[in-house]
Amino acid sequence: MPLTLSALTGNTDLRLQVKHWTRETDPMVTGAHVSELLRPSEWLAGGEILMTIGLLLPVTVTAEDCRSYVRDVKGGGAVALALGLGSDLPHQSVPRTLAEAAAAEDLPLFGVPEDVPFIAITSAVYKALVADERQSLDRLVDLHKALTFSAASGGGLEAIVATWTSATNIGAIVTDPLGLRIVTSDTVGAQPTDEMLRDLANVLAPKGLRSAMKTTIDDIPLEIQPLGTTRLRGFVVLVGNAGSRMPVAITALTSILALEFERRWLSSEPDRHQRARAFQRVLVAESESDAEALLRASGLTGEEFRCIAVDPGAGAAADLVADLSLTIRGGLIRHTNGGPVEAIVMADADIEQDLRRFAPNLAAGIGASTTPGTLAASQAQAVAALVTSRNLGHPVTYRRGFTQTWLTNATDLEMAQTFSDAVLAPLSNADPSGALLATVEAWLTANCQIDPAADRLHVHRHTVRSRLRKIEQLIGQPLDQLDTRVELWLALTAKGRTTQTTRTRHHSKKTKTQPRGGI
Template structure:
């Protein structure tokens, strides 16, 4: 609530004393201090004027009060004990006769203390308005996710009045409460004015809204839409004029309704492309991606579609849900912007640039996605697959089964670490023995045992390669398989 004369005078630290009877709930917009005989040229109205009466005389009191009343000041605070020991009787009589609120300011209370107190109250009111507007915008946004009807209902309740959403012809689409629909006919002339294109409106006509004051009712009508023709109209009505914070709330509702009205435009080109394809004229489709495109295989589910809708470049990217992922066709020039936007939804596989037939690109994206899932990568390009090493191409389940089977005999004889050191040393017994901290003869004996239980010669390059793969797979934590450069192949 804004500060009023009553709330200011009620502050005990100020010690203000009303002299003209009960205080009204007149709003105080500011505190002004002046000793001029006529301060009104420097006032706007609504101020609590403070004075010591330095230039006040018994003869000038009535005229002084008359000027203040004419200017619309909220009240007059008169300091006693400075120039005048008490409030002059002539001033008090004039204030009572002309309806000016007069407050006595005690000598210990400095004018600046009153100014600071009112400033704090104004700041508190401003903060309350900002908080209310922010909370209202959140509520309206949440309601907008359900649809325009829910938004209109929430708006009417926030304002404590009624709200109407009308189509371009003036037909009611949503009304809250339902009885508000009866006001639509009376608004028809105002809608006709707002329906004019910008060049046809009079210079003094509001471009997007208008306000009406009727007996006991205040109405605001807003035009919805960005183009030359309105897409909808929003009308709200309350018993009292809308305060500043209420206008902010209405503005938020208009913005959300405009966004809902304009969003379908982003799909026009894609719908035209589909129509051109069905008509056998794909070259005429305005949004058919021309030139190189990439196919993205995304594992993020519905979140992928949400991310595309929220990105300006997403309108150029057709998406198709497939079994297990969503395929997105992305023009190559916007791929760098789209990939980070989708990366937060889950792993992504990216094809090489392609033109025309995209079946091959879809296969590439799927293979890249499978490798990204196995490796824990957010984004993996098909062109990067050869550089991922042998491990990145293996199916985790089959790879672990292979490793467990091959290494089982070594585990039974506690020879896994011996084999790991031997493979890491590339078959050099001296280096492997030093790594294990054993004598070379001990290592040689263990490796003969390993060859015996394996039934294979570890010095055979093919056998050593299989052992390296098996040992690298088992060196990973969990079910994943690390990629090139991350396997434990160095000497322990």
């Protein structure tokens, strides 16, 4: 326990003589200091018992001199004044003027008997402080053991937080990087609201693992610590006033919570692999109902979804997948070596905000909202928008009218080819023979007339109708809309351009390698 003034005066070996002390307060004693200066305050740190033989305080010292001296001692932070008494010392008893000054300034004043050396008081103070420090360290070790046992017991974040609160009486709330609660301990008194937690996360998340802070909101003292080993995984919000020795305990808590977050991440790896495989199965589902069933089995419910594609940066794909897994609740995420990190999310998710927060400065493309059966089109759109994002320097969302914007920025061959692939990929993937592409091109060339298109293709008109219905299903857009027709026509034109350029380059290369001269 901390050394208090009452505990010090209760030490019978010291036999301190109380000359003034109202005992209305019982301050903690943090040190002992000897000084014969009339102005000792600048040598005090606060919390000491100041000892003096009053060498510069003659017996006839005036009341005003005593008041000035006592005022300086108290102003320096001393919790008490002890005057050494003895036959060979300047004072054999405590001067009345000094006692009156101590009473006027309400500074505890003691007389020290002649046979009690100051070193005995100093020794008693520091022995008590060392004992208290050892007890505190023992408590910290016990707390660390308890937290470690809670983590190892399999109780997860809930057990760790419950152990912490029980041992410290300080509430704790664990959140994800968005400030959404994961675990809340049983606390006494007011707690921060969900809105407060989200606001704090909005401020701190961009700082990553350097986001610790202390604050007071609505008279609620809070300390927020980031959780994670190499990347921000969440926050722990401590509710209440932590003591002066709590930083070591808080460090232990945050370390164990961070390790628990990493354990949860590693233990969920099989589930992530399964969800990555589900991503691909949704894209190649044969029907709307099959795709919807796969999404529902993965925890995604709703009518419309969209795909995103994000450049992970050099060697950071695993970290980006981890961040998106924490922030995109229930989303399907996959990453192929050398490719972007891709995800299927609910159409109403604020994915642009999440990308700004957890994937800053990374190129990202966001596909248009669509039904489960046509997510392949949204995925291709996301990849196309990703190419534009690399050039523009910010996330790009694929929307109606995107074609014109895209072509305005797509001034090189690579972008033209990417655009063509994005629009036509659902058709190429579903029909590698090229019959669907040939049909839509013939139909558009024939001014969207069935019979002329059938004549061009040398097939029956019912075949053309059947293929057009299939095309509508694959791209997720009706062919009777002008925007759809224009987009398909531009994509086919871009495809023709890239094909022709490729042939030209190949021909030029062959020509350059032909031997010159001849007979």
